[in-house]
Amino acid sequence: MAEQFDPATHPHRRFNPLTGEHVLVSPHRTKRPWLGQTEPPQPTDLPTYDPACYLCPGNARAGGERNPAYAQTMVFTNDFAAVLPPPAPTAPPAPHPLLTTRPVDGQCDVLVFHPRHDVTLPRLAHADMLTVVAEWARVYAARGRQPGVAHVQIFENKGAMMGCSNPHPHGQVWSLSEVPTIPATELANLARYAAAPTAAPSDAPRGPKGCPCLLCEYVHFERSVPANEGRIVVQNEHWVALVPWWATWPFEILLLPYHRHIPSLLHLTDKENDSFARILSAMTKRYDNLFQCSFAYSMGIHQRPVPAPDGVQDDDDDDVAHLHLHFFPPLLRSATVRKFLVGFELMAEAQRDLTPEQAAQRLRACSEVHYLDAPAEVAA
Amino acid sequence: MAEQFDPATHPHRRFNPLTGEHVLVSPHRTKRPWLGQTEPPQPTDLPTYDPACYLCPGNARAGGERNPAYAQTMVFTNDFAAVLPPPAPTAPPAPHPLLTTRPVDGQCDVLVFHPRHDVTLPRLAHADMLTVVAEWARVYAARGRQPGVAHVQIFENKGAMMGCSNPHPHGQVWSLSEVPTIPATELANLARYAAAPTAAPSDAPRGPKGCPCLLCEYVHFERSVPANEGRIVVQNEHWVALVPWWATWPFEILLLPYHRHIPSLLHLTDKENDSFARILSAMTKRYDNLFQCSFAYSMGIHQRPVPAPDGVQDDDDDDVAHLHLHFFPPLLRSATVRKFLVGFELMAEAQRDLTPEQAAQRLRACSEVHYLDAPAEVAA
Ligand SMILES: [Zn+2]
Ligand SMILES: [Zn+2]
Numbered sequence: 220m221a222e223q224f225d226p227a228t229h230p231h232r233r234f235n236p237l238t239g240e241h242v243l244v245s246p247h248r249t250k251r252p253w254l255g256q257t258e259p260p261q262p263t264d265l266p267t268y269d270p271a272c273y274l275c276p277g278n279a280r281a282g283g284e285r286n287p288a289y290a291q292t293m294v295f296t297n298d299f300a301a302v303l304p305p306p307a308p309t310a311p312p313a314p315h316p317l318l319t320t321r322p323v324d325g326q327c328d329v330l331v332f333h334p335r336h337d338v339t340l341p342r343l344a345h346a347d348m349l350t351v352v353a354e355w356a357r358v359y360a361a362r363g364r365q366p367g368v369a370h371v372q373i374f375e376n377k378g379a380m381m382g383c384s385n386p387h388p389h390g391q392v393w394s395l396s397e398v399p400t401i402p403a404t405e406l407a408n409l410a411r412y413a414a415a416p417t418a419a420p421s422d423a424p425r426g427p428k429g430c431p432c433l434l435c436e437y438v439h440f441e442r443s444v445p446a447n448e449g450r451i452v453v454q455n456e457h458w459v460a461l462v463p464w465w466a467t468w469p470f471e472i473l474l475l476p477y478h479r480h481i482p483s484l485l486h487l488t489d490k491e492n493d494s495f496a497r498i499l500s501a502m503t504k505r506y507d508n509l510f511q512c513s514f515a516y517s518m519g520i521h522q523r524p525v526p527a528p529d530g531v532q533d534d535d536d537d538d539v540a541h542l543h544l545h546f547f548p549p550l551l552r553s554a555t556v557r558k559f560l561v562g563f564e565l566m567a568e569a570q571r572d573l574t575p576e577q578a579a580q581r582l583r584a585c586s587e588v589h590y591l592d593a594p595a596e597v598a599a
Numbered sequence: 600m601a602e603q604f605d606p607a608t609h610p611h612r613r614f615n616p617l618t619g620e621h622v623l624v625s626p627h628r629t630k631r632p633w634l635g636q637t638e639p640p641q642p643t644d645l646p647t648y649d650p651a652c653y654l655c656p657g658n659a660r661a662g663g664e665r666n667p668a669y670a671q672t673m674v675f676t677n678d679f680a681a682v683l684p685p686p687a688p689t690a691p692p693a694p695h696p697l698l699t700t701r702p703v704d705g706q707c708d709v710l711v712f713h714p715r716h717d718v719t720l721p722r723l724a725h726a727d728m729l730t731v732v733a734e735w736a737r738v739y740a741a742r743g744r745q746p747g748v749a750h751v752q753i754f755e756n757k758g759a760m761m762g763c764s765n766p767h768p769h770g771q772v773w774s775l776s777e778v779p780t781i782p783a784t785e786l787a788n789l790a791r792y793a794a795a796p797t798a799a800p801s802d803a804p805r806g807p808k809g810c811p812c813l814l815c816e817y818v819h820f821e822r823s824v825p826a827n828e829g830r831i832v833v834q835n836e837h838w839v840a841l842v843p844w845w846a847t848w849p850f851e852i853l854l855l856p857y858h859r860h861i862p863s864l865l866h867l868t869d870k871e872n873d874s875f876a877r878i879l880s881a882m883t884k885r886y887d888n889l890f891q892c893s894f895a896y897s898m899g900i901h902q903r904p905v906p907a908p909d910g911v912q913d914d915d916d917d918d919v920a921h922l923h924l925h926f927f928p929p930l931l932r933s934a935t936v937r938k939f940l941v942g943f944e945l946m947a948e949a950q951r952d953l954t955p956e957q958a959a960q961r962l963r964a965c966s967e968v969h970y971l972d973a974p975a976e977v978a979a
Contacts, residue, residue, distance in 0.1 A: 224690045226700060230704065231687075231702050243703060303610055303627065310611065315817075316798040318820070318844045322609060391942065397621075400947070417696040519946025562771065563754060566898075566925060
């Protein structure tokens with residue numbers, strides 16, 4: 220009597236073991252018409268240099284300083300930083316145990332990816348992408364080893380619909396005296412899994428002290444699923460980009476190394492950095508090709524909160540971290556129709572219509588040649 | 600030597616005891632210029648009846664059905680429901696312990712607040728607001744007592760920037776066979792507080808079995824703070840609307856009863872319903888007056904997941920819930936500049952610039968007379 224369960228048809232819930240939260244999946248609903256607000260189209264014909272851009276070489280910034288004539292990347296302190304350098308004043312006693320205040324200090328850096336105003340990550344040449352990857356590692360090491368820094372968060376907001384005010388390709392690095400909520404939760408769940416794994420031992424790589432790693436196990440399983448049924452979008456000799464089983468955003472991607480347990484950017488070999496740059500290029504090109512637009516997203520790098528101090532051996536507790544990047548893109552069904560994270564999702568639980576498997580299938584079907592570089596007949 | 604800590608000047612973190620998450624507060628940053636995307640202005644001259652609106656009386660809906668000529672509220676099943684009525688098929692065994700699936704069933708209702716296309720909550724007459732409040736309670740009781748329903752979530756998305764496709768005033772009610780992530784977390788934290796309170800006993804009301812209630816204690820403390828320093832926006836004989844200590848959204852409001860522990864809408868007396876309708880009107884009018892626009896938000900009602908079964912005595916474990924409404928409005932500094940929840944907030948931790956105390960002060964300074972009803976010289 221009972222119908223066969225089909226995850227591409229029947230509403231269900233999936234569990235995110237990194238955050239401990241659920242997502243409600245409503246695959247039968249993908250056909251509903253869109254009556255809501257649409258986004259303005261992204262500008263496509265950007266100049267290579269914009270005299271009004273505060274990130275272009277030689278231009279003045281909000282704080283009055285002038286950018287150097289930089290040739291590769293550029294890093295500077297955010298003129299409107301969310302935290303300020305130490306020391307922070309001591310907080311007074313809480314007026315009530317439920318109303319606690321902890322002063323936070325740290326640094327907010329801006330990391331400009333390239334001198335050209337119009338070259339986003341998917342449009343970077345391989346050598347330039349390698350420079351960005353090296354710069355992320357350099358800033359992580361420099362800020363993470365400053366006294367008092369407990370966590371370094373590298374992220375990028377791309378596109379006006381992600382609140383990004385400037386199309387010049389750049390990301391940010393916020394280094395704080397506290398470990399923020401989400402990385403702290405992920406680290407706690409990684410540590411919990413290492414101590415009490417829920418899966419039987421596999422031949423996946425192991426984390427520190429020979430304990431299983433949640434992400435090593437997860438990506439190992441995903442690589443065993445037949446490619447046309449699974450969630451992997453693209454992979455190379457060290458890295459996998461996949462739409463995770465528990466994805467919240469329509470075309471969310473989790474990018475991570477699979478062939479060994481890698482706690483941070485500083486653990487990458489030259490070869491792993493090279494394949495990192497290649498897969499970043501391959502997956503962001505597919506993003507742009509999906510709706511033939513500059514695909515908006517928020518990206519974040521999760522890894523060890525800060526590097527081990529100089530001279531300290533690896534394999535300490537924080538090495539339970541497994542380096543990974545989250546890409547959360549808002550677009551849903553075209554270059555101008557986005558997902559809104561509102562209502563039920565703000566009040567109760569994340570929700571999606573398109574399944575992660577369907578999203579991965581759509582992204583796999585995209586070309587790895589950027590649509591702006593493709594011959595006209597291919598791009599059409 | 601050390602500077603005195605000032606929560607209106609120095610970056611700090613606050614803890615949300617309902618969700619267990621932190622928010623990073625950067626009050627020194629409120630002066631940064633806005634260079635990002637602005638929102639289209641909201642339409643102000645809406646017709647009282649729109650022949651193209653699928654919620655107006657007598658019109659056809661997406662599913663083909665025709666609305667009755669309703670005179671007060673109207674409830675119908677969402678034509679594109681996120682979950683479907685039971686029975687759901689049984690899920691197959693998980694392919695891996697990290698990839699679990701749970702079928703979910705339930706009902707998604709649309710609750711139209713009023714036959715007039717142009718009358719939002721702040722513009723409703725008192726008798727009509729009372730009808731909305733009664734309808735929320737009626738739907739909560741009816742859906743919550745259906746076999747298999749574990750949680751009833753009432754919410755409203757108001758405004759195009761909250762993804763709401765239709766200005767006709769309406770909310771939604773999603774009744775699910777599982778308790779969603781956020782209410783489950785809040786209930787667990789309320790239960791934890793009742794068992795092991797962090798504050799010394801006060802003369803605040805108590806929850807079930809004489810145990811302290813986190814929200815009774817919190818709102819009791821807030822009422823003891825001098826009005827011009829505190830976070831209370833408006834209060835009456837039973838209810839308080841305040842910008843919580845841990846608010847994430849710029850003008851977030853927590854609306855809750857303070858004079859006794861009230862687990863759900865079904866526990867409200869006639870007098871409490873009357874003052875509930877009055878404070879809803881008072882606080883949403885202030886919202887509209889803040890930037891002289893129809894103020895967008897997502898609103899959600901948190902309470903007992905479902906009512907106690909008929910005949911079962913109250914004071915059971917679920918009565919640890921304390922009825923409250925969250926209002927999450929995106930606007931930040933004018934009718935067209937919104938907060939984007941992106942980047943650091945998606946990858947690390949919620950963040951705000953304006954302090955909750957400053958937001959409460961701004962809302963307290965607004966008139967309780969709706970700007971569209973005010974004489975021109977007052978509105979100017
Ligand atoms: Zn992560
Ligand atoms: Zn709540």
